[in-house]
Amino acid sequence: MRRWQSASYQRGWRFRADWFLPEVRTVVTSLATRSTVPAPTAKSLGAARARNGVSISETMTDFRALFAAADQSLDIDALQSLAEGWAEVAETAPPISCTDVYTGLATQAHFQRRIHEVSMSGSKHPGSHALAILTLPRPLDRRNHCWTVLARMGEAVQGQLQGTGATAMFHDSAIHVLFPVSESNVARLVECKTALEAVGEGHLSPARMSFHPLSAATAMSTASPITTAQDSSFEPN
Incomplete structure (x- = not known):
């Protein structure tokens, strides 16, 4: 988890205090014990990121950092599930930051x-x-x-x-x-x-x-x- 967090920061995660979520621990546990991130687990993380006002670009970059930190190839299916979870929530989640969740640019x-x-x-x-x-x-x-x-x-x-x-x-x-x-x-x-x-x-x-x-x-x-x-x-x- 620490390696993932560090890799995410290096790739441009904006607000360090907002990185950790309960879903982060679940994703790490899945990858460490099964060497995979099941679709529902990835989807839950994507949804949580959207609820916290994180853009889709930042969410996907962070997820790629996970696999780099674990020295594994990116799981494209898991990345798609992450994006689906984010997209489902983004339409209804109230804006809570000055960053647009779709583009990562200013609101x-x-x-x-x-x-x-x-x-x-x-x-x-x-x-x-x-x-x-x-x-x-x-x-x-x-x-x-x-x-x-x-x-x-x-x-x-x-x-x-x-x-x-x-x-x-x-x-x-x-x-x-x-x-x-x-x-x-x-x-x-x-x-x-x-x-x-x-x-x-x-x-x-x-x-x-x-x-x-x-x-x-x-x-x-x-x-x-x-x-x-x-x-x-x-x-x-």
Whole structure:
């Protein structure tokens, strides 16, 4: 269990105090005594993670860390059961964190709060932050992208924007990114667009990206993250 916990932390588990659950011990016991994780056991862990507001991406990465810690090959059937347990609960579980459980990105409420905070400090550092919107194609056969695509989408965004100081959110088939303006960050956003277009065998291609300056007045008065930006696009220096 300690090896699993350490491996999970190394792979990016966000909140260390939230890692241990009773279901964790059950999974470890099964793997140690039977060398397998039965479907109901894996499913219970997935459900527990969803109830605790852990994203599907983080849940699956954590489960992969278990098999790495045990020096065993990943059990694909167990991983699928884990995902099924997570998915069954995610539809009905109340949100308890600032992280969206499907993508691992910021929730809409948290993103709007960050917009407000940055706008409030904008008078001291005008032009220090901007909003990028990466608009993605909508799925042809359903209203929303399936949760597996959303998970991979979130992984791509987090991987590309790590260390930039950016806050990202998925809303209305678009990734909204609040970021500190710099040449390197704009380059990272371009790389993020490319990574998104490669997700799901091109299901998110072509993506369109636009940049917008923040408007403190509209950021404070609107509930829509899209309208927190002025209409005109801009080119960061």
